Amino acid sequence: MIRTRFAPSPTGYLHVGGLRTALYNYLYAKKHNGVFILRIEDTDQQRKIEGAVENLISTLKWTGIYHDEGPDVGGEFGPYIQSQRLSIYREHINQLIEAGHAYHCFCSTDRLKSLREQQIAENQNPRYDNHCRDISKDEAEQRIAAGKSSVVRMKVPTSGFIEIYDLVRGKVTFACDLLEDQILLKSDGFPTYHLANVVDDHYMQISHVIRGEEWLPSTPKHKLLYEYFGWKLPQFAHLPLLLNADRSKLSKRQGDVAVEDYLRKGYLPEALINFLALLGWNPGTNREIFNLEELIQAFSLKRINKAGAIFNPEKLQWMNSQYIRGLKPENLLKLASPYLPDDKSCQDWPKDKVGEILLLLQPYLSTLSDIPEKGSFFFNDPVLSENTELQDLIRSPEFHTVLASLKNQVVRVRILNSAAFHSMVKTVQQETRVTGKQLWTTIRVAIIGKEHGPDISKIAEILGKDRFLKRLDAALKING
Ligand code: GLU
Numbered sequence: 001m002i003r004t005r006f007a008p009s010p011t012g013y014l015h016v017g018g019l020r021t022a023l024y025n026y027l028y029a030k031k032h033n034g035v036f037i038l039r040i041e042d043t044d045q046q047r048k049i050e051g052a053v054e055n056l057i058s059t060l061k062w063t064g065i066y067h068d069e070g071p072d073v074g075g076e077f078g079p080y081i082q083s084q085r086l087s088i089y090r091e092h093i094n095q096l097i098e099a100g101h102a103y104h105c106f107c108s109t110d111r112l113k114s115l116r117e118q119q120i121a122e123n124q125n126p127r128y129d130n131h132c133r134d135i136s137k138d139e140a141e142q143r144i145a146a147g148k149s150s151v152v153r154m155k156v157p158t159s160g161f162i163e164i165y166d167l168v169r170g171k172v173t174f175a176c177d178l179l180e181d182q183i184l185l186k187s188d189g190f191p192t193y194h195l196a197n198v199v200d201d202h203y204m205q206i207s208h209v210i211r212g213e214e215w216l217p218s219t220p221k222h223k224l225l226y227e228y229f230g231w232k233l234p235q236f237a238h239l240p241l242l243l244n245a246d247r248s249k250l251s252k253r254q255g256d257v258a259v260e261d262y263l264r265k266g267y268l269p270e271a272l273i274n275f276l277a278l279l280g281w282n283p284g285t286n287r288e289i290f291n292l293e294e295l296i297q298a299f300s301l302k303r304i305n306k307a308g309a310i311f312n313p314e315k316l317q318w319m320n321s322q323y324i325r326g327l328k329p330e331n332l333l334k335l336a337s338p339y340l341p342d343d344k345s346c347q348d349w350p351k352d353k354v355g356e357i358l359l360l361l362q363p364y365l366s367t368l369s370d371i372p373e374k375g376s377f378f379f380n381d382p383v384l385s386e387n388t389e390l391q392d393l394i395r396s397p398e399f400h401t402v403l404a405s406l407k408n409q410v411v412r413v414r415i416l417n418s419a420a421f422h423s424m425v426k427t428v429q430q431e432t433r434v435t436g437k438q439l440w441t442t443i444r445v446a447i448i449g450k451e452h453g454p455d456i457s458k459i460a461e462i463l464g465k466d467r468f469l470k471r472l473d474a475a476l477k478i479n480g
Pocket of ligand 1: 007009211
């Protein structure tokens with residue numbers, strides 16, 4: 001049975017890299033009719049943030065990546081929050097100490113700090129010098145009884161190599177003299193990531209550990225722990241890093257990294273998922289658009305790339321625009337409504353007209369938050385006097401003749417629709433002898449204040465006779 005897990009630390013937001021990890025774990029599990037688990041790794045008490053777990057779960061749900069087991073849905077192998085599993089870790093620490101694989105370390109922060117400084121000054125790799133390794137169990141117990149604070153460290157061989165097999169990278173070898181006696185239990189009684197992660201992966205029967213490359217250096221220590229406990233090793237797959245365009249590690253400083261930010265800005269979860277799926281994995285073809293079901297079918301760990309994947313925000317925008325274009329009208333209306341301007345400019349429009357506006361704007365949107373700007377010519381009448389770039393056109397004699405002739409037509413119809421508008425423009429052309437681009441640009445500028453945008457006949461139809469005439473009159477007033 002394939003069992004994968006996403007094991008985030010609740011930092012207050014879901015990192016896009018985290019979502020990619022969750023996605024790959026999800027896809028792999030679903031592809032093989034397996035189980036996808038959410039486990040909260042909250043053993044770092046200093047980084048605890050109120051509401052972070054709830055936020056994480058609701059953001060994951062928003063993206064459509066549902067877990068089969070987890071803190072909110074339960075499961076056979078819970079609890080799924082590490083801070084609720086402390087007694088399990090305690091028991092396993094004791095086992096390791098008993099078997100001589102781990103020991104109490106009483107070194108003070110000051111000692112560790114000066115050790116580190118000295119090693120750096122001597123051009124050595126900073127690492128713990130195993131100072132407390134040989135303290136006997138009795139002595140350690142006496143010190144603890146006397147109230148001495150301690151941590152527990154695992155013993156890591158001081159020489160030799162540890163080899164791991166990674167499904168993405170193949171065989172990876174680590175020299176033990178570059179590793180150190182890793183802390184497993186902190187002085188506050190909480191386990192470190194390493195112990196809790198290994199214990200939980202074992203008891204939750206995780207078959208495949210799929211996680212970011214930043215955890216690769218921890219894997220030899222994890223392998224040792226599995227050996228110390230006598231447990232079967234899961235399979236490992238380390239995903240390539242997500243990088244900024246300059247190949248630095250994707251960081252908050254260079255843009256948004258929180259999934260919540262993207263969703264708030266009007267990225268569709270389906271687009272974000274599709275985009276992230278292709279960051280580090282490829283389908284082996286040029287195809288780029290995949291829905292979740294198609295991703296499940298196409299996904300394989302074999303096609304995960306080793307090289308870091310550049311997070312290209314423009315590509316994400318493009319992908320999002322593709323998904324927005326594909327929205328059915330009723331979905332577009334539902335999803336777009338939080339992004340409409342919430343002032344009078346929009347409230348003045350009847351609901352069905354707002355729907356028409358959104359459908360017209362649909363092909364022009366990269367994100368839903370583009371709506372107020374891309375649709376501003378609907379929501380606000382253009383102010384031609386302020387338009388410095390188009391003054392030559394606005395002040396030209398043709399501008400007046402065209403608009404006056406058009407007005408003449410418009411006042412005569414009962415309803416202004418796109419077909420009627422086209423025949424009116426034809427008449428204007430005959431009457432004024434102004435043709436082609438000049439004619440269309442004149443009308444467009446008068447009505448929306450810009451040279452480019454959606455089909456002006458559709459705009460005219462949506463504006464309707466009264467609004468259209470009002471804008472025509474305002475333009476004629478400027479050039480009267
Ligand atoms: N808690 C770790 C994290 O925040 C999990 C790493 C792992 O998957 O082993 O990413």
